[in-house]
Every structure is written in structure tokens, then in C-alpha cells.
Amino acid sequence: MSLLGCRLSPGIVFLLRLLLLLLVALAFGSSSLAQNSRGSVRGTVFDASGARVRTAQISLTMPSTSQTRRVALNERGDFRVDDLTPGNYIVLAQAKGFGDVSLSFPVLVNFVQQLSIILKPQPVEESVNVRGVPVSVTSQPIDSATAIHQSVVTDYDLQSLPLAHRSFANIAYLTPGTEPVEPSDPTKARITAVSFGGSSGLNVQNTVDGGDNTDDYIGGFLQNFSADAIQEFAVQTAQEEAETGQTVGGSVVISTKHGSNDWHGGAAFYERASALTARYPLDNPSPDSKQPFSRQNYVGTLGGPIKTDKVWFFSSFEYVHEDASISYSPTSLTEFNALASLAADGLIPGVPSISVPNNVPVPFRDFLGTARLDLAQSPHSQWFLRGALDNYTTENDLVQQATLASTGATSGSKYFNVALNNVYSFSPTWLGSFTADFGALHHTEARNQDYG
Known part of the structure; x- marks a missing residue:
């Protein structure tokens, strides 16, 4: 890369990119308060004896788009990948002297998926499908990686569970501590609000694909979305993250289909x-x-x-x-x-x-x-x-x-x-x-x- 005829070193290029990213983040400061509409995965690589393998190479691939992300292990043999588009992924672990191991697993919106990968000596190769049954709000595990109280409504739920009025918010009521509330604003026809802990539902924050969808004037949801346009969404009821700083109530984080x-x-x-x-x-x-x-x-x-x-x-x-x-x-x-x-x-x-x-x-x-x-x-x-x-x-x-x-x-x-x-x-x-x-x-x- 050159600037005014001067060739820049890779280190300077990296700093310029980082500065540009910070400027963009400041320019869209209001968006920084939005909730994460993507998912994450973290895991640890072990050998057959239970010892951690710190030299393994990890790559994640979304089969539907062939997009691949590679990640480095830390000194403890752990890895974490953030900002993943919700959907099904395959993680591939490779290390010298061990057979390759691939795991299939789902990434859920605003959820950290926990993986444990066990490598075996060559020439053994292993493929494991973590998702034996469809992930559903009625049977999903507790996210032990965070203190947030939340439930994730998946595409399987939106397609298989009955939807009164064809409103995605009706499935949110499967989350403990929530109930439906009719909107008090006449400009919000058929947009059902979600009440947390007996609240009015007007103190609930809603984001779609990381963008704010909350009514800043009266509160509650702003725009309605078809259930067939939604990939999945998370309903947070307590112990929200710092990025959920615009509300004292719960939050609903939506990710659309791609x-x-x-x-x-x-x-x-x-x-x-x-x-x-x-x-x-x-x-x-x-x-x-x-x-x-x-x-x-x-x-x-x-x-x-x-x-x-x-x-x-x-x-x-x-x-x-x-x-x-x-x-x-x-x-x-x-x-x-x-x-x-x-x-x-x-x-x-x-x-x-x-x-x-x-x-x-x-x-x-x-x-x-x-x-x-x-x-x-x-x-x-x-x-x-x-x-x-x-x-x-x-x-x-x-x-x-x-x-x-x-x-x-x-x-x-x-x-x-x-x-x-x-x-x-x-x-x-x-x-x-x-x-x-x-x-x-x-x-x-x-x-x-x-x-x-």
C-alpha cells in the first residue's frame, strides 16, 4: 500500500485500518449500543489423555455459503470466534501427529456455543454431529458461558410452532417471566409487545440485525417483521450485557435470514x-x-x-x-x-x-x-x-x-x-x-x- 508515492509498511497499514475502524465506530456511536445479532463459539482442544493440545489449527466453515474463518489457540489451548452469522457450521481441528476431527454444530443469535474437541493419534479421523435433534426454545441448554438469562427462538420454532396473528412475538412468551401486552400506541397495529416481569412492555429494547428497532418516543417495538424473514431471535429477561444499556427491562435480539x-x-x-x-x-x-x-x-x-x-x-x-x-x-x-x-x-x-x-x-x-x-x-x-x-x-x-x-x-x-x-x-x-x-x-x- 502506498500513500502520496510513499510505500507503507504492513504495521502502518494495520494501524491505519484500526484507526479507520475506530472512526467509523465513533461516527455511528448510537449503533454501538445495539445488541449483538450474531453468535459466538468457544472451545478447547484435548488429546485422548485429557491434556490440552496448544498447537492445533482451527477453522470454521458455514456449508451453505462456504465462508471459512480461521482462529488461533491461546496458550491454554482455548479458542473463541465471535460475530458469526447464525446457522449451521463445521469446525475442523488439525494438529501434527493427530487425526483430523470435524464437528457440526449450530450457532445461535446472541449465544456462545461451547465445544470440546478431542484429538486422537493418526490415522484416526473423526466426525461428530453435535446437533442430533433440531435446536428449539423448548429444549435448548443453558448458556454456561454467560450470566445472562435468555432463551433463543430458532428457525425450527418459527416454522413448527403455531403463531397467533402470524406474529413472531407470540413465541417469545415461551420464555419464563414474559407475557403479551397490547400496544398502547395507535400507530402500531398488530405489533404485540412483550412484558417482562409484569412490566408495561414499553421498557423493552428490540434490535434487528444489530440495528435499533425500539420506539424512542413511547417505547416498545417499532416495526413489524414477517416470521418468515426471521432466522432466530434471543429473548433476554435478566442480567443483560453492558451493550443493553438503553433499557431497564428485557430485550429481544433478532437476526434475519440470509x-x-x-x-x-x-x-x-x-x-x-x-x-x-x-x-x-x-x-x-x-x-x-x-x-x-x-x-x-x-x-x-x-x-x-x-x-x-x-x-x-x-x-x-x-x-x-x-x-x-x-x-x-x-x-x-x-x-x-x-x-x-x-x-x-x-x-x-x-x-x-x-x-x-x-x-x-x-x-x-x-x-x-x-x-x-x-x-x-x-x-x-x-x-x-x-x-x-x-x-x-x-x-x-x-x-x-x-x-x-x-x-x-x-x-x-x-x-x-x-x-x-x-x-x-x-x-x-x-x-x-x-x-x-x-x-x-x-x-x-x-x-x-x-x-x-
Whole structure:
């Protein structure tokens, strides 16, 4: 490398790169408070007698993308690799005089995987699959490498467990000490909050791919993501890390899906009708017909290589078509009919008539889109760029049991978020990472009428 015609030594080049990384970290200082949306692995290499092998060479490979990271052992024969994209990996241990040993294991978001590798004399070669059964939030081991109380919801959970309202947050309730809380902000339709220890859920911090997804004004989650766009997420309930310094409550750390060398995708359709909805006897008693309701979810995903072993993409799209309704109780109908009689008799100035329906339709339309691009710039540098959109509209919003449809409004919100991340390996023992994210919200409200 040269600068103004002068050739720089490798040591100076290393210092310049380190200085550049520090400047970037300072420029995006707010991102440094974000939680780690990646995973880690640490382990120790032994021989058959239990003695530590300090001369072993360790490499980790993600089979789906062929990306490889090499790491050096310390003087105790231990190793640790951080900032790994969640997914399945293979670790290969090699040492002179010993047979090669490879282990297959999963890397979970915000979780440190512990490995013990035993080398045997040549020519014995051994391959061990640590992941005998799918990793699930219902059966995962305790992370003994940290004091953090957390549970990790994996892709297996998101695909196999039922999701009410197709909201990923509903699985978070499998974590001890959590419960659902309805959002108190009208701009957050269908975004269920997570309560920790009986809290309001507004003091919970949420990050997606290392970028902040927390509402700085009212608290709680900001933007919704399709469950099919999420690789996995961690739910921390106590003893959070120092990087979780923006909240006194719990935290939810999300990592989105990424592409691989194999083309993959899927399509799904979900249907729910009023016949599957329970009747609420106070507001909708028999023999009145059950209040109208229907919801359809259309989901599609596609991912694969743009250039094998170099560039990958993944995209996810979900459209929600919901026709809900609010049924008035007999008490509310009696009061509304009395009000309509007063209007018909001309006793309400400026209001000649009032329509009193048995129920009020509440149509809801939502589009969720996510696209991610991953780049292996070199064996030392990996990038990803992810964009996400949440665009929804609700008619007759804010209408409640004791109010007429004229008091409602048509509301709409457009959320947009972009995250950029780079992980650079300076050496087997030096690693740098930074994340920059940008988010925007445009919300509109249009009242149905000025009276009612």
C-alpha cells in the first residue's frame, strides 16, 4: 500500500485500518449500543489423555455459503470466534501427529456455543454431529458461558410452532417471566409487545440485525417483521450485557435470514374465518349471528446465490388481508338507538340522522417486505445490506364498543428500515465489526366524520 508515492509498511497499514475502524465506530456511536445479532463459539482442544493440545489449527466453515474463518489457540489451548452469522457450521481441528476431527454444530443469535474437541493419534479421523435433534426454545441448554438469562427462538420454532396473528412475538412468551401486552400506541397495529416481569412492555429494547428497532418516543417495538424473514431471535429477561444499556427491562435480539449457495424458497397461505373465532358473549350474545371476521395471509420467500461463494440474496414478502368487525352489545345498541331518535326529532343541532349498525367493519391490510444482500468481499471481510418495509392501513380505526363508527378514522403507517454491517478479521485474534441503521415512519389519520 502506498500513500502520496510513499510505500507503507504492513504495521502502518494495520494501524491505519484500526484507526479507520475506530472512526467509523465513533461516527455511528448510537449503533454501538445495539445488541449483538450474531453468535459466538468457544472451545478447547484435548488429546485422548485429557491434556490440552496448544498447537492445533482451527477453522470454521458455514456449508451453505462456504465462508471459512480461521482462529488461533491461546496458550491454554482455548479458542473463541465471535460475530458469526447464525446457522449451521463445521469446525475442523488439525494438529501434527493427530487425526483430523470435524464437528457440526449450530450457532445461535446472541449465544456462545461451547465445544470440546478431542484429538486422537493418526490415522484416526473423526466426525461428530453435535446437533442430533433440531435446536428449539423448548429444549435448548443453558448458556454456561454467560450470566445472562435468555432463551433463543430458532428457525425450527418459527416454522413448527403455531403463531397467533402470524406474529413472531407470540413465541417469545415461551420464555419464563414474559407475557403479551397490547400496544398502547395507535400507530402500531398488530405489533404485540412483550412484558417482562409484569412490566408495561414499553421498557423493552428490540434490535434487528444489530440495528435499533425500539420506539424512542413511547417505547416498545417499532416495526413489524414477517416470521418468515426471521432466522432466530434471543429473548433476554435478566442480567443483560453492558451493550443493553438503553433499557431497564428485557430485550429481544433478532437476526434475519440470509441467502446461501443453494436456491431455496417457499409459499404459504393461511386462512382464518369467523367459524374458527370464539364468541364473546357480552358484546356478541346469542341468538345474534357471530360477528363477521376473516383473515388471509399470503407468504412467499426466495433466496440463493448471485455469485456462488461470493454474493447471496434473500427476500421475504407477506400480505395480510383481514376483515374484522366490532359487534355492539345490546346495551350499546339501546343507547345508540335512543341517540338516533333524538337526531330524527331534530333535537341534535346539525345532525339530521344517525345510522346505528349491528356491527362496524374494520378492514385491515398489511404488506411486510424484507430483502437482504450478503457479500464475502474477501476471506477477511463480510458485508450485508438489509432493507425492510411495513405498510398497513386500517379503516374505522379507534372505534370501540361504546362509540359509533363516525368517531373512527382511517389510519395508515409506512415503516422503512435499512441496516448495513461489516465484519473484518484483521488477524486470527483481532476482529472488528460495525453496524449502521436508518429508519423512517410516515403515519396518517383521516377522521370518518366530525360528529358522532
